[in-house]
Amino acid sequence: MKTGSDRSTMTVGEEFAIAMKAWEAGDRAEARRLGRRLATRHPEFGGAHYLLGLIAQQQGQIAKAVEHLMRAVAADPRQPVPRLALGRALEAQGNLDAAGLHYRAVLDAIPTHAEAHARLGEILGRSGQRDEAIDHCRRAVAANPRHAEALCCLGSLLHEAGQSDEAAVFLERALELRPSWATALYNYGLVLIARDRLSAALTILTGAAELRPNHAATAAALAGALRRLNRLDEARSEAERATQLAAQDSAGWLELGLIRVAQNSHDGAAAAFERVVSIEPKSVQAHWCLAESRRALGQIDRAAIHYDICLRLDPADRVGAALGLAQVGAAAPPERAPDAYVRQLFDDYASHFESALVDGLGYCGPEQVGEILSRVLERREGLEILDAGCGTGLAAPVLRPLAARLDGLDISSGMVDRARRRGLYDSLEVGELIAGLSARQARYDVVAAADVLVYFGALGPLLAAAAQALKPGGVFACTLERCDDQDYRLGAGNRYAHSAGYVEAQAKACGFAVVLFEPAVSRREAGLDVPGWVAALRLTA
Structure with a gap:
């Protein structure tokens, strides 16, 4: 030199x-x-x-x-x-x-430059261009499978897109490369919460918080895991810490509001949600949470204002604000729950649907459908069957022994992904129920719908579509919730209940004969039986 x-x-x-x-x-x-x-x-x-x-x-x-x-x-x-x-x-x-x-x-x-793809994916994600961001992160990982930043970013973006199972795979790979990386631990904790792996999420987020004790978003996520584990006092402490660390970060205030709701402190919850709305005035979730708290406090007019804002911000209505307006008497009940609301509800619910419904609410709708089919079917094998609103496939073990072919249809992709894991369906499709039934002309011997009609008030369009999907003499078997004082009523849980006379009249108008219609209880709420019906309708030739 x-x-x-x-x-x-x-x-x-x-x-x-x-x-x-x-x-x-x-x-x-x-x-x-x-x-x-x-x-x-x-x-x-x-x-x-x-x-x-x-x-x-x-x-x-x-x-x-x-x-x-x-x-x-x-x-x-x-x-x-x-x-x-x-x-x-x-x-x-x-x-x-x-x-x-x-x-x-x-x-x-x-074109295969991993770092350029990774950086572009990162900034596109921050700009809200998630699909393109995911594509670039995938290309970065394809070019360099050990690119930790691309793996972490891809996992975070997939989680935001609702694909938490795949997100977990990439975040685990990132953490294998960098085990003490606070950002990846935080993102992985969020994914674990979404997958209902709460104890694991708590462990991961605690580690992330130790590495970044002053990171408000980690404190808010930790509060969320504790809330879901019903450790509410600890959750509240973490949420309050998040708001102290970053008073203008909405995540801590939102979590604090949710914790206060769980503690039946609706005044405090409303105050926290007001802070979220002031920070993020275009947040649909914040306005919906505030509307729900105002409704719980009996402040009907104030609740209606925020439900209405939700609808203006999100006309598709993923939070069910139209149902909320009906609940407070500010609008007539819609004839059915909004598709976007039902889709979002069950996408969010997919990871813990079965434990919450079966273990928590004593749900037995599929068994009831199986029992009524055993009583009304003339043959019990070799049938073409559609599980309409199949969810995670709880009815598949009941329906599969009857079927030469078993198809499933559900509006929620998250639910269909879970149903696919059972390996009991011949085909599964994501789609809206009425459109899906209408497209299947005279295809099925049986259409089963367990805990599905509770999201429809007016039953005529649904029953007409079911009639199109059935062969002559085919059976539509379903469960419903019960009301006796009107044709149908929107209940406090945003589920519709129907009267016997209304169901029978709508069935007849759509070409069905009522073969079986009986009182039943398919679930419990707050420890009490929810009155319902089981029904079997046969399509007349």
Whole structure:
């Protein structure tokens, strides 16, 4: 190596190599001195500005870093390394669009560049362009299966998209590479909560909190896990800590409100949700939570205001605000629960549906459907059967012995994914029930619908669609909840109950003969039996 006495004879590349070695050795002052010397003597050399840009960014001088790195890129636009560094500096400056352009330029030259895909995926995710972000993260992982940042980002994005099982796989791989990475632990904790693995989530989030004790979002997530485990006092302490760490972060206030609801402190819950609304005025969930708390407090007019805001913000109505307006008397009950509401309800419910319904509520609808079919079917094997609103497939063990072919249909992709794991269906499809039935002309001997009609008030359209799907003489078997004072009524739990006379009249109008119609109890709520019906309707020839 040449000494200081003969540096005048060095090439630019040799001087740059010495400067970079000083930088890599942690001697920032010497690296800066050499970089400035290079930039002065060789202003056209991009490497000097690249090094000075890195030094400026490390010092927090982001505008200066961007200036130097732009000059480095201008000196040789084909070089990916300065472009990547410029992209990162622009990200730090908050200029995500410009950063993305530089990452895309790298990918134009090198389509399999893992780091460029990973960075682009990250900023697209932060910009709300989730599908494209997921695609770039997948490409980053395909190019480099050990790219920890891409694995973590992909897991987080898949969780946001409701694909928590797949998200867990990528986050576990990220943590294998970096076991004490607080960000990955936090994201993995959220995934475990979504998968109803609450004890594991608590362990993971506790570890994340130890690594980042002042991270408000981790404290809020920890509060959520504790709330779901019914450790409400501990949960409240963590949620309060989250609000103290970041008073303008809505996650802590939202969790505090949910905990106060669980503790029957609706005044306190409403106050917390008011804070969330003030921080995120366009949050549908915040307005819905506030509406529910106002309703619990008997503040009907104030509840209606926030239900109405939910509908304006989300006309598809994933939270069921139209049902809420009906509950407070501000609107007539809709003829059926909104599709988006039912889909979201069961997507969210999928991971713990069976434990909550069967163990918690004593649900036995599938067994009741099986029992009535055993009483009304003329043959009990070789049948074409549709499990309409199949959910996680609870009815499949009852229906499979009767079926030559068993199909399942449900509006929730999360539920269908769970049903598929049973391996008992010949086909499964995600779709809205009436449209799905109408598309299956005269295909089935039996259509079974356990705990499905509770999401329909007016039954005519559903029964007409079922009649189209059945062969002549086919049977529609279902469970319902019971009311006696009107055709149908929307109950406090946003489930519809029906009268016997109404069901029989609608069945007759759609070409069915009532073969069996009996009182039954298929579930319990708050420790009390929920009155219901079981019915078998036969399509007349």
